[in-house]
Structure formats: structure tokens, C-alpha cells
Amino acid sequence: MDIVFIKQLQVDTVIGVYDWEKTIKQRLLLDLRLTADQRAAAQADDIRLTLDYAVISARVIELITAEPIELIETVAERVAQLLLTEFSTSQVEVTVSKPGAVPQAQTVGVQITRFAPEVNH
Numbered sequence: 001m002d003i004v005f006i007k008q009l010q011v012d013t014v015i016g017v018y019d020w021e022k023t024i025k026q027r028l029l030l031d032l033r034l035t036a037d038q039r040a041a042a043q044a045d046d047i048r049l050t051l052d053y054a055v056i057s058a059r060v061i062e063l064i065t066a067e068p069i070e071l072i073e074t075v076a077e078r079v080a081q082l083l084l085t086e087f088s089t090s091q092v093e094v095t096v097s098k099p100g101a102v103p104q105a106q107t108v109g110v111q112i113t114r115f116a117p118e119v120n121h
């Protein structure tokens with residue numbers, strides 16, 4: 001199946017469990033993969049038939065920065081649910097990295113996969 005992806009989307013936001021984290025912005029990096037058949041868009045060469053990665057990026061940044069969040073798991077789940085409800089995709093993979101969190105590590109993070117509900121006709 002086809003994938004529209006966004007790699008290393010930078011989002012500076014209030015994120016973290018501890019009190020000191022609630023007064024500063026920290027950087028998150030997101031990798032997003034959205035499954036959707038792209039043949040019709042390619043055949044018609046029409047942006048309206050695909051998943052516009054610019055629109056998706058802006059919407060995800062808007063969601064994450066709307067209010068402080070404690071866990072990166074919460075970020076991943078909210079982003080996955082947004083993608084499934086607002087865009088025509090059957091499966092999403094969301095990776096959220098918080099590169100500054102553990103100095104001894106290159107980065108840390110969480111990766112989730114979520115599916116759109118089956119539609120019974």
C-alpha cells in the first residue's frame with residue numbers, strides 16, 4: 001500500500017512531566033506515515049485527491065502546541081486520532097522523539113500504529 005510520510009517534523013512546545021518542564025518549550029521531532037492509495041491522485045495529477053503533507057504538518061503542529069502535555073505517549077495518541085479522523089487514511093504510524101530528554105542518549109521516544117475503524121456496509 002502507498003504511504004505519505006513526513007519525517008522529523010519539528011515542534012517546539014511545552015512538554016513534560018516535571019514542574020521545570022512546564023515553564024519552557026522543548027523540541028519534539030515527529031515521523032508520520034499515513035497509508036492511503038495514491039493511484040487516483042497520480043492518475044489525475046490532482047492535489048485534492050492525495051494527502052497534502054503541508055496541510056497535515058500545519059494541523060499537527062497546531063494540535064500539539066494548543067496546550068501543555070505531559071507525556072509523549074499522549075502526543076502520539078492525539079496525533080494518530082487526528083490523522084485518522086481528519087484525513088483519508090486507513091493506517092497511521094506516529095513516532096514522537098524527544099531528543100533533549102536523556103543526555104546520554106541520541107534520542108528517546110515512542111512509536112505507535114493505529115487503524116481506522118472497519119466500515120461495514
Ligand SMILES: Nc1nc2c(c(=O)[nH]1)N=C([C@H](O)[C@@H](O)CO)CN2
Nearest residue numbers: 015016017018070071072073101102
Ligand atoms: N515513556 C515516557 N517516559 C518519560 C516521559 C514520557 O513522556 N514518556 N517523560 C519524562 C520527562 O518528561 C522527561 O522527558 C524529562 O527529562 C520522563 N520519562
